[in-house]
Amino acid sequence: MANSRRTADGDRTVARNPAEKDDADGGTVLDVKLFKSIGMYQLLRPAECGLNADRCRSAALGVVFMTLGLQSMQVCRLYLARHDFQMFANMAVLVINGLMCLLKGYMVVANADRMCATLDATRYAFTGCGGRNPSELRRCRATLSTILRAFVALSFGTLFVWVLIPWFMASEYDDMPTVWAVVYIVESTILTVNVFCWTSFDCYLVTMCFVFDALFRTMSTGYETLGRYRSGDVKLSARQQFDTVAAGGE
Secondary structure, three states: OEOEEEOOOOOEEEOOOHHHHHOOOOOEOOOHHHHHHOOHHHHHOHHHHOOOHHHHHHHHHHHHHHHHHHHHHHHHHHHHOOOOHHHHHHHHHHHHHHHHHHHHHHHHHHOHHHHHHHHHHHEHHHEHHHHHOOHHHHHHHHHHHHHHHHHHHHHHHHHHHHHHHHHHOOOOOOOOHHHHHHHHHHHHHHHHHHHHHHHHHHHHHHHHHHHHHHHHHHHHHHHHHHHHHHHHHHHHHHHHHHHHHHHHHO
């Protein structure tokens, strides 16, 4: 069962273990450095980063809606490419992928408070057995951090390639540098926001899946240990009673 306490505003939160601050990994499965690097930590816990929660989340929501407006320009290009199947297919993939990424970004911003509350479950001391024996959670952190960092590196590496490709390919706007610059900026903005949206949402989702799996394993191990200890105590008590009766009979 989770260790908990009551705060002044009546919300139920999880008590922090004083020894948790001494852990090299911060006493949590969450890869804080990675989450800060993609802006997820600032969005979920802005107060800890010295930011105003309302302003930070409003700005993020504004970026999502601005990108949605820019994405509508891609929808218009679908109509213009209706006679070119290859271009139409490419644009359709970009539009569908972009809208899915923006949906992820909107869900993160709209549910930031709820998602922030669930991050308490990533701490080793969230459960009593996890606080006493965090070995399973530490292994989870090592594996999770490796997977997420590889995923983020691959995502931003892909973004870097996407941003560079137009400079090395012929374009229908080559004779119109101003139009080319506008199209390039719009597409680069859309791709950048999309990458931040999908990395933020996916990193949070994968983290919580790993955390709950590790928590269940930790609690299962704790209950098994408790059963062995209880069985040993019962056997020891019965042995002591037998010895007492035998001593009295003598």
